[in-house]
Amino acid sequence: MNPSADALRVLVVEDEHGVLTALQDFVRELGCQPVGALSAEEALRLVESEPVDVVLLDLRLPGMSGLDFLRLRAFRDRGIPVVVISGIATEPEAHEALELGAIDFLRKPIGLDRLADVLSFLQVHTLKGRLYERRAPRAAVTFPVRVDTDWEWKALDLSPLGVKVAPQAWLRAGATVQLLLALPDGGPPLAVDAVLARTEENGDVLSFVNLKPPDFARLTKFVNQVRGQGPGEPDAP
Structure with missing residues (x-):
């Protein structure tokens, strides 16, 4: 091509x-x-x-x-x-x-x-x-996130590449956790590995690591649906 x-x-x-x-x-x-x-x-x-x-x-x-x-x-x-x-x-x-x-x-x-x-x-x-200014489109959506089966966090927004959660005092830069994302899309909880990428004033941003293609596709579809777009449509200028 x-x-x-x-x-x-x-x-x-x-x-x-x-x-x-x-x-x-x-x-x-x-x-x-x-x-x-x-x-x-x-x-x-x-x-x-x-x-x-x-x-x-x-x-x-x-x-x-x-x-x-x-x-x-x-x-x-x-x-x-x-x-x-x-x-x-x-x-x-x-x-x-x-x-x-x-x-x-x-x-x-x-x-x-x-x-x-x-x-x-x-x-x-x-x-x-x-x-676009945030590199990847994000959806402002709240849903439960279970961490290493022990704690439950609250997601603040989501992209196909990562998730922002409410601030966690114990989380340190470089920390790796396993997340169970309870996406409100009718499917089963999504298990992903993530690393703390940065801490912002209103939350911690975690990047997904080695995400499987079907999981990436599911996240992309969900984010676009929440944002009112079709599964593969670009942002409006």
């Missing part, structure tokens, strides 16, 4: 030539426009010189690491969403990547169905190369 002129521009940052080529080919098959970089330094030059909508970022790179790249003010200020990909990253590294703003973490070998879902989602919610 040849990308259209307004296709999502995806920068793939991967130091293994074979993996880089395979990911670029897959991104192209999805109708997106791939750009490749073999290092974080090259990736930074690219985002400073041409439009980029999404970055697929390996953490283990020669020279500057993927985490160091995420810490760069010159990159962070651009607000480009990042999907981290790695086969050997530790759990603390995965948590730090999410804390630094990555919207998802995918382990190698990469589940291509999951990557396709993420890129398709971002394609829908991108307009002229710029994501």
Whole structure:
């Protein structure tokens, strides 16, 4: 499939030539426009010189690491969403990547169905190369969230990539919990793993980790229905 002129521009940052080529080919098959970089330094030059909508970022790179790249003010200020990909990253590294703003973490070998879902989602919610202000559409909806089978929290809003809950004093940055989301959509409770991404004044924001494609699709459908949209319709400008 040849990308259209307004296709999502995806920068793939991967130091293994074979993996880089395979990911670029897959991104192209999805109708997106791939750009490749073999290092974080090259990736930074690219985002400073041409439009980029999404970055697929390996953490283990020669020279500057993927985490160091995420810490760069010159990159962070651009607000480009990042999907981290790695086969050997530790759990603390995965948590730090999410804390630094990555919207998802995918382990190698990469589940291509999951990557396709993420890129398709971002394609829908991108307009002229710029994501809407919250990166992912959220629904202001309240429902119970059971945590590790012991506590019950209250969700404040939800996106297909994470959930905001009422402030929890004991929750610390990088903490991983298993959530049971009682979505009011008529289906069974949804079990997901999540990591605390950031704390805001009115709640804690947790990012979902290694979400299964059917669960991602269910969350996307539910969020769009609550927002009064069809399952795959973009936000209105």
